[in-house]
Structure formats: C-alpha cells, structure tokens
Amino acid sequence: MCTWIIEKAEMEGSAKGPDGWFKLAQANVYYDHPYDAPLDHALVIDFVKNPDKPEGRVAVEISAESAKRLIESIQTALETGEREHALG
C-alpha cells in the first residue's frame, strides 16, 4: 500500500528548481507509488529546501532498476573523484 516509510539524509549543497537554485537541507527517499511516472512503484527522491514546506523541492521518480544504476554511477563517480582529486 502507500506508506509513509521514508529515509532522510541531511544534505549540504544546492538544487535547481523552477525558481532557480536553492540551498538544500535534506533528501527524502522512499519506495512507493509515484505521482507522475507510469510505474506501479518507484524510488522517489525529494531534494528539499525545508522539510516542513512544499516550496523548494526537486523530485525524481525512477524505477528500482534505474535507482540501482544510479547508486552504481554515484559510487563510481565518487571513487573516480577520490582518485583524481584526492577526496575523502
């Protein structure tokens, strides 16, 4: 069913929405029925400016397979970054 189970991660950085860039506070991540994507369930990430307000939100709704590819891409990009730029 639709759930309110959610994972939250504190964010440092910016996101760009229809009104331009804003400072990010949090990312909310959940797997549930999407609003727009034609999928039965989707991995949804809400990048939000303020968790208590509807304004300032950049949302993605992607399939589970897409989410797994995204995780791999993020992991690879971070590892490359650490190598090339001596991060971490």
Next chain:
Amino acid sequence: MPKYEGLLAETVMFEGDDGDVINAYMARPLGDGPFPGVIVVHHMPGWDEATKEITRRFAHHGYVAVVPNLHFREGADSSPDDAAAVSRAAGGVPDDRFIGDADGAASYLRKLPYFSGKLGMIGFCSGGRQTYLAAGRMDVLDAAVDCWGGRVIAQPEDLTEKQPVAPIDYTADITIPLLGIFGQDDGSPSPEQVDATEEILKEHGIDYEFHRYEGAGHGFFATDRPGFRPIQAKEAWGEVFKFFGANL
C-alpha cells in the same frame, strides 16, 4: 430515448478537524436528488487527478461524492504532489485528523438539500486503511469499502504518534457493512494479511464481504499504471456499485 445526463464537479471548502477549513473536490449529478453520498479517500501520493476522476465516476452513477484534501494543511496552494511530499516527510496524515476531516465532509454533505442522508466511504491504499479505521470510529457512515488498504493489522513497530492504533483494533466497533477489494498478487496487504483480517471480522460477527482477484496486484484500478487489470477492475467496480446500491 436516453435520459438527460449531467454532473457538476467543483472545489468546495468546509470545516475539518479542529475547525480548520480545508478544501475538497465534490461531484454530483445535476438535479434535485435525493442522492446518497460517498466520501472518497485518496491515497498517499495525494489529492490527485485519478482520485478526482473516481469522484466524478460516483457522480455519474448517481452519488454526491466528495474527496477531502487530506494534505491541505501541508500545502494549501501547492500542487498535490508537493503537499504529499511534506505530509510523508512528517510521518503521514494523523489518524485523528483524518477522522476529523471525514466528519467535516459528512457534516458538509448533511447540509446539502439534495443529499439523501445515506453515506458511504471508499478509500484506496492508505485510504483503504483509513476507511477501515473510519468504519470502526465514525458513527455517521452506512457502508464502507476498503480497497487494498495495508497495515490494517499493524505490528507494534508500525505504530507511531500519528497512527497510534491499528485499525483492526476497532473491528469490534464496526456496525456497518464492509466491502473489501484485494489483488492476490499484492504484497501489502498480502493474501495472508487479508485472510487474517477476515478471521477477525468473522470473530466479531461483522457484516462484510471480501473479493479477491487473481492476476491483480496493488492498485489494479489505476488506468495509468502497468498494474492496471481491466477485467478484474471492471468486475470489482461492479461489486462496489452493487454494494453501495444495496446499502445507501
């Protein structure tokens, strides 16, 4: 010669829980009535187009139907998805607030001259859970339809400050007929969970009927999702209208 058909659908405002004015989408047939009422309870993604379409469907079938915006307080002027995102991040709609808003919808309907006085409720997904809850907690309903509501039976770790009591714990207080629509491929509620709910309904002697559909999963009424099952959905919609027709 076919009869003249027409309906009116519009946004309305009424007092919900704690006297807060919230909005709702209402649809009704044109004419003097009397029309029985249906409160439609939207799913967690919000007060969306699909739910409003369902509301108009009830009007087409002769009901005055209203779907309260349960996320109004999280984003009165926002798009339904943004308001739903805030509601979800805050732990979902508090059960007490839902009951207050549903009572507000019922009071609003009672003031309408074309309302027959008979009132049903139907809810989908989290709205199915809320409908089961309302069947036990509200005394103004005459019939209720739970469409694949999960967590009717909740584990202790599922209970929160906003959803502090499992709906199943109100089963003894249900005095109205209850219809349940479920897909056998659903994971929440799973067929086993539906069976467990049915056992408790039987124990308490509740007037209920459950319909389980093979080859259908969660939310199989949704025409814009891959899980749409037209044959099962048509049959189940038939059960819904038969049930409301007999009880409202």
